[in-house]
Amino acid sequence: MKEYMKKIDGGVTAPKGFSAAACAAGIKYQGRTDMALIYSDKPCVSAGTFTTNVVKAAPVQWDMKIVHGDGPVRAVVVNSGIANAATGKPGMEICEKTAEAMSALYGGKRDEVLVASTGVIGMQIDAGKITAGCGSLYEQRSDSIEAGTQAAQAIMTTDTHKKEIAVEVSLSDGKTIRIGGMTKGSGMIHPNMCTMLGFVTTDAAIAKQWLQRAISEIVDHTFNMITVDGDTSTNDTYVILANGEAGNTPINDIGEDYLRFREGLFFVSEYLAKEMAGDGEGATALFECCVKGARSLNDARTLAKSVVGSSLCKAAIYGHDSNFGRFLCALGYSGVSFDPDKVDIDYESAAGKIAIVRGGMGSGYDEAEATKILSENAVSVQVDMHMGGESATAWGCDLSYDYVRINADYRS
Amino acid sequence: MKEYMKKIDGGVTAPKGFSAAACAAGIKYQGRTDMALIYSDKPCVSAGTFTTNVVKAAPVQWDMKIVHGDGPVRAVVVNSGIANAATGKPGMEICEKTAEAMSALYGGKRDEVLVASTGVIGMQIDAGKITAGCGSLYEQRSDSIEAGTQAAQAIMTTDTHKKEIAVEVSLSDGKTIRIGGMTKGSGMIHPNMCTMLGFVTTDAAIAKQWLQRAISEIVDHTFNMITVDGDTSTNDTYVILANGEAGNTPINDIGEDYLRFREGLFFVSEYLAKEMAGDGEGATALFECCVKGARSLNDARTLAKSVVGSSLCKAAIYGHDSNFGRFLCALGYSGVSFDPDKVDIDYESAAGKIAIVRGGMGSGYDEAEATKILSENAVSVQVDMHMGGESATAWGCDLSYDYVRINADYRS
Numbered sequence: 076m077k078e079y080m081k082k083i084d085g086g087v088t089a090p091k092g093f094s095a096a097a098c099a100a101g102i103k104y105q106g107r108t109d110m111a112l113i114y115s116d117k118p119c120v121s122a123g124t125f126t127t128n129v130v131k132a133a134p135v136q137w138d139m140k141i142v143h144g145d146g147p148v149r150a151v152v153v154n155s156g157i158a159n160a161a162t163g164k165p166g167m168e169i170c171e172k173t174a175e176a177m178s179a180l181y182g183g184k185r186d187e188v189l190v191a192s193t194g195v196i197g198m199q200i201d202a203g204k205i206t207a208g209c210g211s212l213y214e215q216r217s218d219s220i221e222a223g224t225q226a227a228q229a230i231m232t233t234d235t236h237k238k239e240i241a242v243e244v245s246l247s248d249g250k251t252i253r254i255g256g257m258t259k260g261s262g263m264i265h266p267n268m269c270t271m272l273g274f275v276t277t278d279a280a281i282a283k284q285w286l287q288r289a290i291s292e293i294v295d296h297t298f299n300m301i302t303v304d305g306d307t308s309t310n311d312t313y314v315i316l317a318n319g320e321a322g323n324t325p326i327n328d329i330g331e332d333y334l335r336f337r338e339g340l341f342f343v344s345e346y347l348a349k350e351m352a353g354d355g356e357g358a359t360a361l362f363e364c365c366v367k368g369a370r371s372l373n374d375a376r377t378l379a380k381s382v383v384g385s386s387l388c389k390a391a392i393y394g395h396d397s398n399f400g401r402f403l404c405a406l407g408y409s410g411v412s413f414d415p416d417k418v419d420i421d422y423e424s425a426a427g428k429i430a431i432v433r434g435g436m437g438s439g440y441d442e443a444e445a446t447k448i449l450s451e452n453a454v455s456v457q458v459d460m461h462m463g464g465e466s467a468t469a470w471g472c473d474l475s476y477d478y479v480r481i482n483a484d485y486r487s
Numbered sequence: 488m489k490e491y492m493k494k495i496d497g498g499v500t501a502p503k504g505f506s507a508a509a510c511a512a513g514i515k516y517q518g519r520t521d522m523a524l525i526y527s528d529k530p531c532v533s534a535g536t537f538t539t540n541v542v543k544a545a546p547v548q549w550d551m552k553i554v555h556g557d558g559p560v561r562a563v564v565v566n567s568g569i570a571n572a573a574t575g576k577p578g579m580e581i582c583e584k585t586a587e588a589m590s591a592l593y594g595g596k597r598d599e600v601l602v603a604s605t606g607v608i609g610m611q612i613d614a615g616k617i618t619a620g621c622g623s624l625y626e627q628r629s630d631s632i633e634a635g636t637q638a639a640q641a642i643m644t645t646d647t648h649k650k651e652i653a654v655e656v657s658l659s660d661g662k663t664i665r666i667g668g669m670t671k672g673s674g675m676i677h678p679n680m681c682t683m684l685g686f687v688t689t690d691a692a693i694a695k696q697w698l699q700r701a702i703s704e705i706v707d708h709t710f711n712m713i714t715v716d717g718d719t720s721t722n723d724t725y726v727i728l729a730n731g732e733a734g735n736t737p738i739n740d741i742g743e744d745y746l747r748f749r750e751g752l753f754f755v756s757e758y759l760a761k762e763m764a765g766d767g768e769g770a771t772a773l774f775e776c777c778v779k780g781a782r783s784l785n786d787a788r789t790l791a792k793s794v795v796g797s798s799l800c801k802a803a804i805y806g807h808d809s810n811f812g813r814f815l816c817a818l819g820y821s822g823v824s825f826d827p828d829k830v831d832i833d834y835e836s837a838a839g840k841i842a843i844v845r846g847g848m849g850s851g852y853d854e855a856e857a858t859k860i861l862s863e864n865a866v867s868v869q870v871d872m873h874m875g876g877e878s879a880t881a882w883g884c885d886l887s888y889d890y891v892r893i894n895a896d897y898r899s
Contacts, residue, residue, distance in 0.1 A: 130819030130827045130847075161815050163828065163848045196812020197849045309816050386798070390891055400608020403573050404721050407542030415542040416575065435542075436575045437609045476888045479802055 079245045079335055080342065086239030088223035089255035090278035092116045092320035094216040097229035100208030102201070103156030103194060108229035110205070111153045112177075112212035113274055115318045118147030118187070122287035123314035124294045132160035132310040134190040137170040141186055145283075148316055150177050151189040151274055152209060155230050155259065157200045159192040160309040169200045176209040191272050191312050193232055193259060227257035230272055234259050238350040244279075244339040246332045250323040252279035254336075256343045258313075260351030271298065271351055273313040275343060279336055280319035281326040289337045290315055297341070297348040300376065300469045302384045315340070352383075352470035353453065357477030361453040362392045367466035368459045374411045375460075375467035381409035382456060383471030392454055393473035397422070397445035399431050402456055417461040424451035491657045491747055492754065498651025500635035501667035502690035504528045504732035506628040509641035512620030514613070515568030515606060520641035522617070523565045524589075524624035525686055527730045530559030530599070534699035535726035536706045544572035544722040546602040549582040553598055557695075560728055562589050563601040563686055564621060567642050567671065569612050571604040572721040581612045588621040603684050603724050605644055605671060639669035642684055646671050650762040656691075656751040658744045662735035664691035666748075668755045670725075672713075672763030683710065683763055685725040687755060691748055692731035693738040701749045702727055702756075709753070709760040712788065712881045714796045727752070764795075764882035765865065769889030773865040774804045779878035780871045786823045787872075787879035793821035794868060795883030804866055805885035809834070809857035811843050814868055829873040836863035 076082070088095050093115050097108040123142045125135050141148065152173050159166045174188035192200070216222065227237040241255035256275035281289075290313065298313055319325070326332050353361030364382040369375035382388055385405040391398045402420055406413070420432035426448045430438045448454070488494070500507050505527050509520040535554045537547050553560065564585050571578045586600035604612070628634065639649035653667035668687035693701075702725065710725055731737070738744050765773030776794040781787035794800055797817035803810045814832055818825070832844035838860045842850045860866070 128816060128819035129821075129823070129825060130815050158812065161812050161827070161844070161847055161849070163846070195810070196816060197810075197844075309812070309819060393891065398607070398609075400570065400573050400721070403542050404540060404608060407540035407721060409541075411541070413541060415573070432573070432609075434575070435573055437573070474891055476891050479805065479886055479888050479891060 077338055080339055081243050083241045083243050083253065085220040085241045085255055086223040086227055086257045087113050087255045087274060087276045088218050088220060089241035090253040090276045092278055092318045093276045094218040095222040095226040096212040096216040097225035098208055098211040098215065100154065100204050102154045102204055108225065109154055109156045110208040110212060111226035111229040112216055113151040113226065113276060114216050115149055115316060117318045117320060118149060119316035119318045120281070120283040120286055121148040121314060121316050122283060122290045123312065124290060126308060126311035128309050130160065130309045132158055132192060133162055133166035133170050134159055134192045135310060135312060136167065138189045138191065138312060138314065141189060142314060147187055148189055149181065149183055149187040151191060151314065152177050152212070153191040153230050153272060154200065154205065155193050155232055157192060157194045157198045158196045158310050159200055160196040162199055165199055169202060169205065172202050173205050173209065176206040177213065180209065180213040189314060193230070193272055193310055196309060223255065223257070230257065230259040232259060235354055238347055240343050240346045242339045242342055244335050246323050246335060248324045250321055252277060252321040252323055252336065254339045254343050256347055258347040258351055260354060271311055273298070273347060275315040275340065277315065277317045278319065278321040279317050279326065280321065280323050281317050281336060285326055285333055286315060286317055289340050292337065293341050293344045297344040300380065300467065301348050301352040302380060302469070302471045349470050352472055355472035357475040358472030359452065359475055360392055360473045362389065362471045362473055363453070363455040363468060365455060365457045365466065365468045366460065368461045368463060369465045370463035372465045372467060375465045376469070377409050377411050378406050378458065378460065379467045379469035381405045383469045386474055389471065389474035392449065393475050395446050395449040397431065397442060397449060399437065403432065403435070406458065413460050413462050419459040419461070421457040422448045423455045423457055424448045424453060426451050489750055492751055493655050495653045495655050495665065497632040497653045497667055498635040498639055498669045499525050499667045499686060499688045500630050500632060501653035502665040502688045504690055504730050505688045506630040507634040507638040508624045508627040508629065509637035510620055510623040510627065512566065512616050514566050514616055520637065521566055521568045522620040522624060523638035523641040524628055525563040525638065525688060526628050527561055527728060529730045529732060530561060531728035531730045532693070532695040532698055533560040533726060533728050534695060534702045535724065536702060538720060538723035540721050542572065542721045544570055544604060545574055545578035545582050546571055546604045547722055547724060548579065550601045550603065550724060550726065553601060554726060559599055560601060561593065561595055561599040563603060563726065564589050564624070565603040565642050565684060566612065566617065567605050567644055569604060569606045569610045570608045570722050571612055572608040574609070574611055577611055581614060581617065584614050585617050585621065588618040589625065592621065592625040601726060605642070605684050605722055608721060635667065635669065642669065642671040644671060645768050647766055650759055652755055652758045654751045654754055656747050658735050658747060660736045662733055664689060664733040664735055664748065666751045666755050668759055670759040670763055672766060683723055685710065685759060687727040687752065689727065689729045690731065690733040691729050691738065692733065692735050693729050693748060697738055697745055698727060698729055701752050704749065705753050705756045709756040712792065712879065713760050713764040714792060714881070714883045761882050764884055767884035769887040770884030771864065771887055772804055772885045774801065774883045774885055775865070775867040775880060777867060777869045777878065777880045778872065780873045780875060781877040782875035784877045784879060787877045788881070789821050789823050790818050790870065790872065791879045791881035793817045795881045798886055801883065801886035804861065805887050807858050807861040809843060809854060809861060811849065815844065815847070818870065825872050825874050831871040831873070833869040834860045835867045835869055836860045836865060838863050
């Protein structure tokens with residue numbers, strides 16, 4: 076980690092001036108929290124990236140209008156029961172009502188409130204439940220670390236654990252800023268944003284265009300490099316709010332402080348992305364593919380994503396089976412042109428590293444050793460294409476019985 | 488079925504002048520047949536389509552050279568133990584030895600013999616076993632229906648049943664021709680050819696260019712519209728041999744007889760493609776998606792394939808779960824642009840038909856009725872995009888626990 080950066084406790088409430096809350100609004104599930112709030116005492120500039128799916132959930136449409144506009148943001152209201160996608164006009168009215176309810180509580184305008192949803196597609200949300208939930212969230216909000224953690228738990232669907240992180244970054248003017256984030260992922264996770272909701276807060280003072288530039292640059296190397304099942308969801312949202320409470324000289328050019336801020340945001344984003352990949356539905360292992368020696372960055376990304384996205388490669392990882400032909404096969408159908416006779420492949424994990432393929436053919440490796448390396452809960456398949464100088468890393472997870480179990484009866 | 492066509496018994500030995508055989512050569516599996524021969528008494532013209540994977544198995548490279556050349560073909564030798572992919576020069580030498588062994592038996596040249604392999608990638612084939620197998624196959628060859636069936640069984644890997652079919656077509660000169668085919672599929676099945684091997688024989692007299700045109704036109708509507716797991720294999724091969732033994736006026740233009748021949752080949756190809764999709768690894772149901780009202784044929788194909796290729800849609804079919812948002816989601820991330828508020832979706836099966844989505848939203852349908860329709864072993868999801876006049880159908884299968892079980896320990 077860079078000398079100007081350190082990891083600190085907490086998540087979205089770690090930066091100054093942000094509070095959070097969770098409540099059980101009974102949107103769909105019973106006996107668990109299912110709504111979360113992130114709230115800033117001061118107006119924030121916002122930036123974000125959203126799903127590329129043509130079918131965009133109502134809250135995605137709502138948020139895109141706000142984040143791509145010029146106005147301030149004060150709050151984000153999330154529910155994890157119903158995705159509010161494929162819900163037509165009534166779905167958009169729910170976004171309006173949610174934002175109205177929250178903004179009325181703090182005395183602001185409805186277009187300062189972002190709304191996010193995840194869960195089942197096609198069902199309508201009960202307006203009464205969501206507005207009641209807003210009241211409860213606003214009342215309970217707190218800037219404690221625990222409040223941030225409770226929010227991170229409330230946004231989970233089939234996630235097995237909450238995902239949050241925070242860092243502190245020293246800027247060149249001696250001021251320190253903080254960046255905190257939380258995500259939920261699990262199913263419908265695929266490059267170009269996922270069934271993932273991610274929210275980052277920072278107390279840095281930074282101009283909107285530089286905030287947007289940082290998040291756009293980072294998403295291509297982090298969230299857009301993970302896949303669970305190849306299904307790009309209707310609801311993917313990754314948003315950052317900056318309230319300027321750290322009092323630093325505002326970041327407004329590509330100087331040292333922008334680079335430090337970006338490094339901090341990169342650390343937070345990469346951590347959250349990898350956490351999501353490794354906690355994919357039914358996953359027993361984080362499955363990483365590093366490609367080097369590609370002709371272009373785009374080639375490297377495409378190749379790495381093809382491997383971690385392949386059902387057959389994922390099933391091989393689940394079975395700890397060194398069926399290297401499947402990795403070669405997934406490289407081969409990625410759409411990237413290369414010389415198959417040049418490809419080298421290694422496996423690496425906490426149990427060691429082993430050469431598997433040399434010049435497109437099996438290296439005559441020891442099967443027991445390969446199986447041992449593939450049996451760890453984080454496994455890396457490292458490919459050298461010998462075609463050029465570009466590299467990229469993608470993250471996914473194995474394909475298990477539980478993925479099928481979870482998704483065959485998700486709604487019940 | 489057209490009045491000039493009828494289904495007949497058998498497979499690749501149904502057309503005149505073709506014989507077949509199977510034997511247990513012990514290439515990899517024990518206690519089962521694992522090699523097959525198709526043999527023609529007379530020289531054949533050939534045509535075919537092959538995998539688009541950059542990593543092409545040695546037999547694919549061998550066959551492409553022959554099929555894209557001008558010479559005659561007399562035989563196809565298949566093994567179902569080892570794919571002979573990622574095997575470098577030794578792998579190509581196995582193809583040469585196989586073709587030499589077979590051509591020596593009937594007294595011909597090695598470049599008249601096609602070779603096909605399916606099974607594990609990255610292992611080398613034992614040359615002694617394969618040449619011994621050639622001897623046994625040639626000796627046992629027979630033009631009986633049973634011999635064709637035995638060949639169809641010998642090429643299976645994780646297929647649960649053999650796949651063969653034959654038709655008879657009356658041409659305008661009063662002659663009848665026959666077309667017979669067999670395939671194996673199961674895993675690594677995805678558009679742009681699959682881990683599928685398909686072989687078709689015909690006694691029609693037809694010029695090479697028209698044979699190639701027919702198979703190319705048909706593959707786009709049949710084999711390239713099926714998917715099991717999105718993994719385009721290194722070995723996909725679909726080849727047709729025509730020996731002219733029916734004595735018809737040779738087909739050499741786009742007249743009535745070409746159209747009748749193509750109709751026959753389409754029937755055979757569509758049957759075999761659907762059989763492969765429905766018998767995908769672990770499948771409990773054939774999962775069809777018909778898209779109409781698309782702006783272009785390419786859009787229609789892309790949309791239909793996106794739905795049958797989605798892990799989440801496949802898991803919903805396995806669970807008989809009317810989670811229609813997943814179908815909308817898969818349409819949305821296909822890359823095709825459309826208006827989500829116009830989409831209609833119906834389900835249809837032997838149990839009935841039901842309207843599920845109207846104008847991009849749930850129709851308020853009866854859940855029990857939808858579940859009943861999705862519980863059949865062949866289920867159709869019918870989409871009207873209301874964007875234009877083009878349509879396409881794609882076929883796949885559901886995603887079950889057994890897919891994971893089969894693929895987590897395929898090599899053991």
